[in-house]
Amino acid sequence: MPIRTRIAVIGVGNAFRRDDGVGWAVIARLRERAAERPPPTGTVLATCDGDPARLIGLWERADLAVVVDAAHAHPARPGHVHRLSLDAGALERARTTSSHGLGLGEAVELARVLGRLPDRLVVYAVEGADTALGAGLSARVEAVVQPLVEDIEDEIVRHRDAAARR
Numbered sequence: 001m002p003i004r005t006r007i008a009v010i011g012v013g014n015a016f017r018r019d020d021g022v023g024w025a026v027i028a029r030l031r032e033r034a035a036e037r038p039p040p041t042g043t044v045l046a047t048c049d050g051d052p053a054r055l056i057g058l059w060e061r062a063d064l065a066v067v068v069d070a071a072h073a074h075p076a077r078p079g080h081v082h083r084l085s086l087d088a089g090a091l092e093r094a095r096t097t098s099s100h101g102l103g104l105g106e107a108v109e110l111a112r113v114l115g116r117l118p119d120r121l122v123v124y125a126v127e128g129a130d131t132a133l134g135a136g137l138s139a140r141v142e143a144v145v146q147p148l149v150e151d152i153e154d155e156i157v158r159h160r161d162a163a164a165r166r
Helices: 018-034 052-058 105-114 137-166
Strands: 009-014 043-049 065-073 081-087 118-127
Touching: 009 018, 009 052, 009 137, 018 043, 018 065, 018 118, 018 137, 043 052, 052 065, 052 105, 065 137, 081 137, 118 137
Parallel strands: 009 043, 009 065, 065 118
Antiparallel strands: 081 118
């Protein structure tokens, strides 16, 4: 009997703000590959503008949620990927939150308080170079989309294999 797990892969951002659309580009590539290599049953591929309520709605009741978002660092290393993994039971309370400019961090904190975090949350944050108005990714960010897609597919396989062992 196959193990059914709910997996949510969410690309966060704005496809019309250049590198801020990296999450959407990764989801588009995963959808293309799904025709040849379907993800496990119960896998949802979604895009989101980053609104905390929408994020929580997409990942709640998931065994695994993978979020891809653009990151802004100073100094920036465009195309550099950061991976952060959080288990719902081990997440510490954030020290501060904001009532405006809500983003992924605030969504995680709100979901924690409400008891609506996925069992496991993996965030891939990609440092961008250009968030000006316009479509298309900068060359350095575009270069990490395919490797990131492969990393996410591997993440899903590891999760599925771990679930089968339980």
